[in-house]
Amino acid sequence: MRSAALLAAASLTLGACAPPGGPAACTPPLEPAVEIDLYFGRDKPAGGEVSEAEWQAFLAEIVTPRFPDGLSVIDVAGQYRESTGRIVRERSKRLVIVSFDAPAHRIRVDEITAAYKQRHGQQSVLRVERPVCAGF
Numbered sequence: 001m002r003s004a005a006l007l008a009a010a011s012l013t014l015g016a017c018a019p020p021g022g023p024a025a026c027t028p029p030l031e032p033a034v035e036i037d038l039y040f041g042r043d044k045p046a047g048g049e050v051s052e053a054e055w056q057a058f059l060a061e062i063v064t065p066r067f068p069d070g071l072s073v074i075d076v077a078g079q080y081r082e083s084t085g086r087i088v089r090e091r092s093k094r095l096v097i098v099s100f101d102a103p104a105h106r107i108r109v110d111e112i113t114a115a116y117k118q119r120h121g122q123q124s125v126l127r128v129e130r131p132v133c134a135g136f
Contacts, residue, residue, distance in 0.1 A: 030133035032133065034132065035130050036099060036105065036128070037094060038095040038125055038128075039076070039093075039125065040093045040094075040095065041092050041125075042055070042090055042091045045123075058120075062119075066109075066111060066112060071095060072096040074094040078092035113125040
């Protein structure tokens with residue numbers, strides 16, 4: 001019974017979430033926006049790590065031209081499980097962008113993730129998007 005109640009509560013909670021880019025009820029001066037979190041692992045498949053200089057070059061050449069109005073970068077300690085079951089831990093960068101032009105931001109984010117994977121031989125970049133209310 002308890003699990004059924006928890007499942008029902010979770011369903012109601014999830015149902016109340018607006019889809020990314022969907023309308024949000026924001027109180028002025030806040031406006032509907034999308035928060036995009038990208039997680040970039042720094043371990044290179046051939047060995048070594050994406051250096052701070054390489055990251056700064058990627059940020060300047062690829063990210064900033066696509067989101068010149070602002071962004072945040074946070075150093076994080078990442079962890080994931082490989083298909084073999086082995087837990088891998090690596091230093092990572094979390095890039096946080098708040099975009100007011102949903103869904104037009106998607107192409108620029110796709111370009112960023114594709115460029116990082118190509119430039120540093122990465123298999124993937126974790127991407128999380130959620131609707132938010134934001135303002136300056």
